[in-house]
Amino acid sequence: MAKRGEIKLLGTAASPYVNRVQFVLNLKSIEYEFIEENLACKSELLLTSNPVYKKIPVLFHANKPPICESLVIIEYLDEFQPDVHRILPSVPVDRADNRFWANYVDNKYFPLYEELRQTPGKEDKEAIKKQIIEGSVLLEEAFEKFSNGKAYFGGDDLGYLDVVLGCFIAWIEFSSKRNEFNAFDEVKTPKLAKWAERIRSHESLKGAIPGNETLMNFYLMLQIHKPPRAT
Amino acid sequence: MAGSDVVLLDSWASVFGARVRIALAEKGIKHEYKEENLTDKSSLLLQMNPVHKKIPVLIHHGKPICESNIIVQYIDEAWPENSPPLLPSDPYLRAQARFWADFVDKKIYEAGKRIWGTKGEEQEGAKKEFIDLLKVLEGQLGEKPYLIGESFGYADISLIPFSCWFYSLETIGKMSIEKECPKLVAWVKRCMERESVFKSLPDPHKIYKLVVELQKKLG
Numbered sequence: 001m002a003k004r005g006e007i008k009l010l011g012t013a014a015s016p017y018v019n020r021v022q023f024v025l026n027l028k029s030i031e032y033e034f035i036e037e038n039l040a041c042k043s044e045l046l047l048t049s050n051p052v053y054k055k056i057p058v059l060f061h062a063n064k065p066p067i068c069e070s071l072v073i074i075e076y077l078d079e080f081q082p083d084v085h086r087i088l089p090s091v092p093v094d095r096a097d098n099r100f101w102a103n104y105v106d107n108k109y110f111p112l113y114e115e116l117r118q119t120p121g122k123e124d125k126e127a128i129k130k131q132i133i134e135g136s137v138l139l140e141e142a143f144e145k146f147s148n149g150k151a152y153f154g155g156d157d158l159g160y161l162d163v164v165l166g167c168f169i170a171w172i173e174f175s176s177k178r179n180e181f182n183a184f185d186e187v188k189t190p191k192l193a194k195w196a197e198r199i200r201s202h203e204s205l206k207g208a209i210p211g212n213e214t215l216m217n218f219y220l221m222l223q224i225h226k227p228p229r230a231t
Numbered sequence: 232m233a234g235s236d237v238v239l240l241d242s243w244a245s246v247f248g249a250r251v252r253i254a255l256a257e258k259g260i261k262h263e264y265k266e267e268n269l270t271d272k273s274s275l276l277l278q279m280n281p282v283h284k285k286i287p288v289l290i291h292h293g294k295p296i297c298e299s300n301i302i303v304q305y306i307d308e309a310w311p312e313n314s315p316p317l318l319p320s321d322p323y324l325r326a327q328a329r330f331w332a333d334f335v336d337k338k339i340y341e342a343g344k345r346i347w348g349t350k351g352e353e354q355e356g357a358k359k360e361f362i363d364l365l366k367v368l369e370g371q372l373g374e375k376p377y378l379i380g381e382s383f384g385y386a387d388i389s390l391i392p393f394s395c396w397f398y399s400l401e402t403i404g405k406m407s408i409e410k411e412c413p414k415l416v417a418w419v420k421r422c423m424e425r426e427s428v429f430k431s432l433p434d435p436h437k438i439y440k441l442v443v444e445l446q447k448k449l450g
Contacts, residue, residue, distance in 0.1 A: 067326045
């Protein structure tokens with residue numbers, strides 16, 4: 001069990017990659033200190049603790065060198081404290097399955113939302129929205145397989161994919177509203193739509209889900225620092 | 232364990248397939264190898280990897296495992312009694328191994344591809360980027376024999392297959408990787424002393440022929 005003050009998380013409340021680490025820390029009842037980073041003007045701490053990517057989240061555990069990359073951090077926390085709310089299953093093929101879909105979410109699915117933000121032109125945007133919905137349908141099928149009739153990807157309670165995908169709910173809803181579509185459409189992805197509501201209201205997660213004002217401020221910063229492409 | 236219990240769908244030239252070949256060989260796992268024609272993918276491949284339709288795919292007891300780094304971790308976890316362990320036992324070092332394998336995945340393939348896929352100034356930029364990435368990996372290596380420590384493992388497995396591209400990149404890019412990154416090339420030679428590695432990696436000259444063909448097709 002981590003002692004008080006032993007774990008520090010460098011990040012920003014608006015980042016879903018930070019939020020997913022916070023979800024895991026909360027589920028495992030690990031106390032931590034949150035160090036807020038300003039991504040518009042990166043701190044010396046960030047630049048020295050993650051020289052490879054210069055990105056958040058970064059986890060500091062006692063005197064160990066920092067750990068970077070959200071999925072690496074999550075597996076580390078799961079191995080460091082396996083007895084409180086296990087995140088990844090123990091059976092190797094189930095672990096591989098979970099990691100596969102995390103890879104899909106991070107490398108194929110969520111990048112579409114950033115692509116949507118950066119793409120100019122109505123027609124091109126519509127094409128990306130279509131890809132997002134196709135991705136959501138794939139995730140709906142994955143949810144059916146993993147949940148096996150229960151409330152979460154992890155079954156009765158939250159598991160790896162619940163935190164890996166659940167951290168994006170706020171941004172998915174934000175993007176859906178801005179772009180006038182429904183990424184988790186109630187007709188095409190009914191189970192995911194209901195699952196998203198459960199994530200939003202879950203006791204251990206809701207404190208780490210950013211509100212609209214936080215998202216809007218971050219969005220405005222992105223629009224300046226990584227503006228959409230010209231038409 | 233019966234050979235047909237473990238099937239690998241792969242392609243001889245694939246650096247990602249090579250990772251899995253190395254891991255299976257390290258653990259001494261008997262398996263059936265199926266060469267896929269990537270221009271005419273088998274129904275088995277499409278059925279086993281419907282999301283990405285890519286090799287490598289490991290099929291164990293009829294269940295598919297996809298994505299090479301995920302397969303390598305699976306091999307380590309599903310055959311814990313087979314030595315050597317591919318990941319360290321310490322959670323912090325395991326995190327380091329995962330970080331660096333992920334870095335290779337994110338950066339090396341695209342950077343290498345850009346060298347043979349571009350010309351002129353763009354190619355010069357691509358060469359610099361590739362060498363810079365190798366230098367970051369050299370930094371991680373330091374004075375250690377392998378990327379994470381004393382033992383060959385997961386992070387090394389994720390990177391070593393790219394060494395079969397070095398001859399092509401040096402010839403096309405007119406550069407010397409050994410001159411720029413001597414420690415990394417020494418690490419390559421060290422890894423190549425392992426039977427699992429030299430038996431799993433394709434011949435760099437065959438890779439060069441393939442790259443030249445691809446360049447001609449792309450014009």
